[in-house]
Amino acid sequence: MKALITFSSITALALAPSLFGASPEHFSEAAKMRLADSIELEQPAYKLNVVYFTGNDNEPIADYQRRISELLLYLQQFYAKEMDRNGYGKRAFGLSMLPNGEVDIILIRGKKGHKEYSYGTGHNACLEEVNAYFAENPDKKLSHHTFVIMPTHYDEQYGNANPGGVPFYGLGRNCFALDYPDFDIKYLGQDTPKGRLLTKWYGGFAHELGHGLNLPHNDGPTSMNQEFGTPLMGSGNYTFGLKPTYLTPSTCSILNYSETFAVAGKAPQFYPEQPAEPTVKDLRIIFDGENLNVSLKCEEKFCVNAYIQDPGYQVNQDYDAIAFRMQDGATNDGLNCKTATMPLKELTRLKNVRNGEQAVDLLFGAPDGSRFRTRIIFNWEVLKTGDSIPTGELQFRQGY
Secondary structure, three states, X not given: OOOOOOOOOOOOOOOOHHHHOOOOOOOOHHHHHHOOOOOOOOOEOOEEEEEEEEOOOOOOOOOHHHHHHHHHHHHHHHHHHHHHHOOOOOOOOEEOEOOOOOEOOEEEEOOOOHHHHOOOOHHHHHHHHHHHHHHHOHHHXXXXXXXXXXXXXXXXXXXXXXXXXXXXXXXXXXXXXXXXXXXXXXXXXXXXXXXXXXHHHHHHHHHHHHHHOOOOOOEOOHHHHHHHOEEOOOOHHHOEOOEOEEOOHHHHHHHOOOHHHOEOOOOOOOOOOOOOOOOOEXXXXXXXXXXXXXXXXXXXXXXXXXXXXXXXXOOOOOOOOEEEEOEEEEEEOOEEEEEEEEEHHHOOOOOOOOOOEEEEEEEEEOOOOOEXXXXXEEEHHHOOOOOEOOOOOOOOEEOO
């Protein structure tokens, strides 16, 4: 079985008003075809803030409202189908909808020229103005998560054929992507210049949104990649639309505790100022000759994922972090046993297996959206069958 999002042509059908507010008959035929197999989502309690931001000397790219709406709705379905496949129900990030069936995209015109909002540092000035907008319009802020989209720069380096120049990354619960005239779902899956360009930027759009929804990078075990393709939060930004792309079980377990995925009537208060670190006991990582076996005890409320990766370990060098969702076991003394088995045969994309340094990271997620990470570094060259990896005193950092 391949990934649920196969990007093949499907029969065009009218979009269900129950899904998108009102049937958006003005949507492109390509979008209607892509969304024809849409599933009805569980009603979200919170919604993603979607902002289209321009400098005071440039304009939105033509037809952005329709194009971005179509791309967001298709991506929402991708997330929902992958969440459902992984056992979390038909859930995705919520979107505020207009009566005509388009996504409610907030247009903010900046106070400065567009060059003041460039890649690298321009996000600071942009977020300052976005936050000021929400302070003046608190009813428009629908969650802690904001997705900012900016039109490409036009200069000697950037333009329609080579978009860029604007922020394109995730920063905490904010994330950034770009827009250009051919950023249109009608090119999805085409092995053409416009189709390949769309995969690059739409894949990045989907990937950076993942960061803004609390997701770290991760790769999948070898057998899972063979079955489903490339993880979106690994190198999936280069495959989305052209080749099978999926969300790992670990990714979905984190989204399960992300604010905009919370189901109406069941949502806790999210992101406390001083979240409580997990209490971890009896952590063991044992090598049995074929597997690294991880076990620990912590509060039942936490989801826990175990990642193994090669150095370097910092962000943007961690795409190879192979993720395993830890399974719940018995609960004693208020603590739940979590276990994961990491077979060597599933780690073939790592270069250092059985040779040199690697790290096991443990990622803890709470229902209120707070997250913690701790790292255990070990050396394969001294590890023998039956050995336990020394874990020492765990040091947690908040977030990812």
